[in-house]
Amino acid sequence: MDMNAYLSMFIDESNDHLQALNENLLKLESEPGELSIVQDIFRSAHTLKGMSATMGFEDLAALTHEMENVLDLVRNSKLKMDSFIFDTLFKGLDALEAMVQDIVGGGTGKADVSAIVASLQIITKSDYKSGAAAPAQPAEAAKPEAGVTGAMLLDEFQSSVLLQSIGSGQNVYHIQVAVRDNCVLKAVRAYMVFDLLERSGEIVKSDPSVQDIEQEKFDNSFSVFMISPIEGADLQKQISDISEIESAVVTLLDQESLAMLMQAPAAPSMDSVNQAEESSAAPVIEAQSQAAATSAASTPQAGAATAPAPAVSRTIRVDIERLDTLMNLFSELLIDRVRLEQLSSEIKRNDLTETVEHMARVSSDLQNIVLKLRMVPVDSVFNRFPRMIRDLAKSLDKKIDLVITGAETELDRTVIDEIGDPLVHLLRNSVDHGIETVEERIAAGKSETGTIHLRAYHSGNHVFIEVEEDGRGIHKEKVLKTAVKNGVVTEEEAKKLTNDEINMLIFAAGFSTADKISDISGRGVGLDVVRSKITSLGGNVTVDSAPGRGTKFSVQLPLTLSIISAMLVKLGSEKYAIPLSSIVETGILRKDQVLHVHGNRMIEFRNTIIPVVSLSKVLDSPDYNEDTEDETEIVVVRKGEKWAAVMVDEFIGQSEIVLKTLGKYLTNIEAISGATILGDGYVALIIDPNALIK
Template sequence: MFDLEQYIDMFLDESKEHLENLNKNLLKLENDQSIDTVNEIFRIAHTLKGMSSTMGFEKIATLTHKMENVLDDIRSGKSKINTAIIDLLFKGLDILDEFVKNIESEGKESSRSIDDIIKSLDNLENQESEIINENTNIESSSDDFQYISNVANKAKDKGINCYNINVKLEENCVLKAARAFLVFKCIEQNGEIIYSNPSVEDIEDENFGEEFKIIALTDLNSQDFAEKIKNISEIKEVHIEDFNPENVDIVEDTHKKDITIEDGKNETEQSKEESYQNESKQRKGKTSKTVRVDIDRLDNLMNLVSELIIVKTRLEDIDTDSKSQNMNEAVEYLERITTSLHDAVTKVRMVPIERVFNRFPRMVRDLSKELNKEINLIMNGEDTEVDRTVIDEIGDPLIHLLRNSIDHGIETPEIRKSLGKNEVGTTKLLAYPDGNNVVIEVCDDGSGINIDKVKKKAMEKGIITKDQLATMDDKEAAELIFAPGFSTAEKISDISGRGVGLDVVKTKIEALGGTVEIETEKNKGSKFIIRLPLTLAIIQALLVTVEDEKYAIPLNNIKEITSIDKNKIRLVEGREIVLYRGKTLPLINLGNVLDVERKSDKQSDEIVVVIVKKGDRDLGFIVDNLVGQQEIVIKSLGKYLSGLNFIAGATILGNGSVALIIDTNSLFQREWYS
């Protein structure tokens, strides 16, 4: 028996891509109702049907087949695009997504029944109506014969050829449907098909003999057109003649489209010069330059590069005690190679953030309907690349922020109108690179964060004291919404108000080594700014010592390094601060925070301070000495040590010793909100 298990991963990868494209095109169809979009959705459904049928997933095959029938009715003019059809197709998409996820987790489709949606799709299929296109200059008749005649006559008036094409296949042709598909593709690359006999569905199911007929519009003459079709293998004969209504045997299920023929360039020319060429270029680029690689293989490659960097660091340490010029040159060469290799591996792991962004237009559409709000989602920077690990983890935090923005931030159309705003609210999702970081912004033009309400709730929940609140500015108060269990919602709903949103966002982002900041203005809107490192495996760090212990501080978080006179340090409410460059700088003694045992009392009046930044806030770390900048490999501490406070991980130094990596975000949290 043929084993399909080996292809399950490939099926899942391709199905996820097709479902993503299906979602994108359904959203597009809701806005422009283009026949090209309908064709693209039809192709996706048809591909999913074939893939799932081959793999033995009958529910997916049945559902996509019914969706395909509805789409074919739209293409042929029997049905009109409306909200009910689009909502039903979205429902089908959700069920397909559920089945694919279940196959991924359990190896089979879920037990969910699809009888209801199949019945709904059948009802749609049985309702015959015509597509009325405002831009068309052809009066489509319910009579198929009249429809084809109208299209042909209109085309001839504009100088476009209309041909009856009769194609005969070789008698021993094995894959008749595949040959017919190549003929259709050839014709559509050079013109426009308005009729086929047998129907497209019958041809795809190979319910025909060795012969089929097509009526097509084209700019080519009949001889050139015939030659292009004859170039396809296993074609026995191609007969082309000018369109003659007497030679057309109309069948009930014809393949016809709404054709728009206008002055100047007609749709046939535009599709030939733009659509098909662009599509073929994109397909060519994707197939020739893209390859799927299992993430485990990339992780293994990254681990090997990490070990290579550790060896390089070890050789550098040896080199400091060596006088050999050859050793020095060898180490420099190794450093160049490892740096280039690291850059190459990092780029292989980078994927466009578009893979995360693509899921949000549908979510915003559904939420705006549920909340009776009009929302315009603007996305920019989808091609910004981030580490694959970030892609897998950043989706949930962005979902929380967008839901919060739409539910809490953007007002109802009535309130927006009373405030002199556009009734349609705007939510922006932006991504762009910033040095060694990637920045993602979630913005809205809503009501902004009610600072007074936040302060009041924080006091009620005991998150801060009255004295602490008195010293906070509005920016610090706004960040209280990240506290665990914090919520200002008056009622609990399926969208928000359970108090489990933004603290999860902050925790998740900081676990990725990133930060999140807030900018808000009353009745103007809010902006959440997320900063994430480009890579999570190998980073530049500053090594420092506290007594005999070495610690690493990520270089991205460091603002500057300075020395401060110990006598200038003051105590305010039990905390050490110093006036530095006209601003108050809080200080943290790393030795005290990390419980490092003091072996001797330092007598020097000058202390070394590493100033780290988070947004527009600074914090000074008091250390004993600086070792220097070094490229380090981040290693996990494992599940038994994962809960250590203020430690983000560890790294192996060149001499084989271990240095802990400081989690600057958690130290900021301790200093500002304790």
């Protein structure tokens, strides 16, 4: 059988199971005694193993099998979960995801996961099970073997992992690194070493801890124990090549030297005590349907009431390119519909008018269906964030709860594809800059656990996504000082800024208030990218902050980027479209209503003063000049909390339009976001209101 025909299904199903594993592991970490969650995790792992074996991805199946062995002991109450088991399972999940991504890219899904497998096999040993509830105290360090300096404390499980790795023929190294005395950024150099080592193998222990090293709580040297397939001489050269590294001593360990370091007894038997694999015939793909898996898992025990059969799923997977083709075809249909409506109004025949009206109703229903097909719940983006927050909080030694609401809110697939990275930046900013350390929160009278709210909801033709945390808030004086130092604003301008304007300074390119560079922040790349990306999607982002109470980022996005409602206007002989989602209202402006403030034209609107924008001057319209008119039509548009009155020649009316890009040869045209084809066959440019509001 040609398995390539099932590859797409395998990838889709694998991603679904990996996401379920991530979500349920996080849930189990907060409720470690809930065996029903373990059953769900085991079921997903078991199905993924069977699928992988059937498709011939043996490495993926083997790693999943080792994880399954651990889960089987847990679900049968023979093993209690602890932090080491959770960390190992999460590392296994990361490796599985990397393998699947390799398969997506056309690879074979092979990877060196020997260190993770060794850790999983240690967990399944009987001596681990007996001591899982109360981990052993770290052994005292022994006098190191010649050539090994700076020996550190290893607990029972770390030493077992290293011993097992040595027994299976892997390279286990003790590495001593010294940074130059005159090095200014010791933590940065240490980070570069750790980054190199993590890409070269598996770090089992570091001394001092990674957190202390990141905070420069070390002298000029640090040590690590690690497992790596790379030769020791190559590792030593790569470390020594890093700038400001004084020396690097890489020592290959055997069981005797490691036991001597630990004052440990002889290495334990390396015989595998893995659970016997259940007898099986030729493997089959076990993910034909979610209903089948659920049914198998819920088979009643003897004497139990029979559970009702679950509903059969009536969904199908459709290639996204087919949906794009369907949308393009419907777009052409919509253009022709508008053309027919215009011809019908000119010909004025009842039978033609009735037919066109019926076609309009049917096509409107079809439009709703097509747009809904492209709508995807934001949960497809949100579901990767709990794991990310967990890992970030752990690396920064903070306690953080992520609360997600509105994950069922739907957005156009095009928007969904683009919004992930901006949200990553906002959440990382909240974890690093917003939420305080446990000590700082307790000193401020707060609970030791910080909370980040990630919520999504509909409002009109927009979707709002908010990231809100209860941390320290934006330090306005620090932001102003940094902005002046970086030339974002002058000292005179800084004195006139409102609180909201100060908050928005953090979106300036290259802006960062971090005291030092880390792998999370400090490089001045992040929030400016967020604003640029969201603006390119036709949305905007605002920030609200209160010292000591936290910060809230609010992202406003259009529901869809394919078909929108717009106001058609004229400038002389040219026609333009302005998206209705940005329009507050329309009106007529007389010359005597225009105010001149510091050389700028302004008008009074709803008890405030807003600027007047000449669209003909922005677009250099050749045959219209509003200065010759006593009164002119205006369209009041908004961008966040800012408004502007845009002067136009004439209103044509409201219409649904299909967005078309201008192509790669017409990029970055001021105030133009695209084009559309009107019912009369002419092209109208689409105005970008965000570009008109400074």
